Amino acid sequence: MGAAYNGLGVIAFTRGDLGKSEELVRKGLALEPGLRTAHYNLGRIREARSDVAGAEVLYRAELEAYPDHGRAWFNLAQIRRARGDREGYLAELRQGIEKAPDFGACYWYLAREELGAGHLDAAADLARRGLEAQPVSDVAPLGHYVLADVYNRQGQGVKAREEVGKAQRLEAALRKNPTPRI
Numbered sequence: 001m002g003a004a005y006n007g008l009g010v011i012a013f014t015r016g017d018l019g020k021s022e023e024l025v026r027k028g029l030a031l032e033p034g035l036r037t038a039h040y041n042l043g044r045i046r047e048a049r050s051d052v053a054g055a056e057v058l059y060r061a062e063l064e065a066y067p068d069h070g071r072a073w074f075n076l077a078q079i080r081r082a083r084g085d086r087e088g089y090l091a092e093l094r095q096g097i098e099k100a101p102d103f104g105a106c107y108w109y110l111a112r113e114e115l116g117a118g119h120l121d122a123a124a125d126l127a128r129r130g131l132e133a134q135p136v137s138d139v140a141p142l143g144h145y146v147l148a149d150v151y152n153r154q155g156q157g158v159k160a161r162e163e164v165g166k167a168q169r170l171e172a173a174l175r176k177n178p179t180p181r182i
Contacts, residue, residue, distance in 0.1 A: 002032030009041055018045050034065060040072045052079055063099075070096055070103020077109070097126075104134030108142040115146055124150045138174055141167040 005028030012021035022045050029038040043058030056079050059072045066072075073096030080088035090113060096106030107130025115123035127146040134140060144167035151160035 002028035002030075002035045002038075004028070005031065006035055006038050006041060013041065013044060013048075018048055021045055036066055037062070037069070039065070040069060040075075043072070043075065047075070047079075052082070055079065067099045068102075070100030070106060073100055074103070074105045074109070077106070097129075102133050104130035104137055104143065105139045106130075107133065108139055108146065111146045112142065115149055120150045120153060136170070136174075138178065141171050141174075144170065 005024045009021045009024035009028065012018075012024055022042065025038055025041045025045070029035050029042075032038075039058045039062035043055040043062065046052075046058060047055035056076065059076050059079075062069050062072045063076075073092055077089050077092035077096065080092055090110065093106045093110040093113075096103060097110065100106070107126045111123045111126035111130065114120075114126060123146055127143040127150070131140065131143045144163045148160045148163035148167065151157070151163060
């Protein structure tokens with residue numbers, strides 16, 4: 001029953017009703033104190049209300065119970081990045097890859113950082129691993145774009161264009177049928 005309230009809270013969140021969302025998620029959490037994604041969802045609500053410190057506490061609570069929650073790792077990384085804590089940002093992304101290996105976004109954002117640092121082999125490896133782990137997501141095109149950039153820098157124009165094409169086809173498919181964001 002708690003999961004149903006949590007799910008309804010997510011729906012309220014996507015509609016922009018933060019108050020109702022929080023009420024429903026908290027009701028679910030009261031029914032099931034260890035409810036997976038509840039603290040994460042409350043963190044998203046806090047973040048939407050510009051309470052970043054509160055969001056961070058809730059994301060960490062989610063990860064204490066469920067260290068394989070990739071979105072929580074990713075959101076923590078983004079919080080650290082927004083604070084200007086580059087090392088913390090990179091550390092959270094690495095933790096996300098280690099603890100939630102099926103969640104692609106941490107791979108792709110870390111790949112982008114490796115690309116920016118000129119570490120082409122590391123960037124390509126991370127991009128590929130992310131695409132293997134999660135070939136379809138709203139962020140997956142980034143993996144293809146990183147690979148395209150790597151190939152372009154290596155003088156492999158044909159491979160670069162192939163990756164750009166894959167990214168563009170995926171973007172077009174996602175526009176037609178967006179992946180659910182829960």
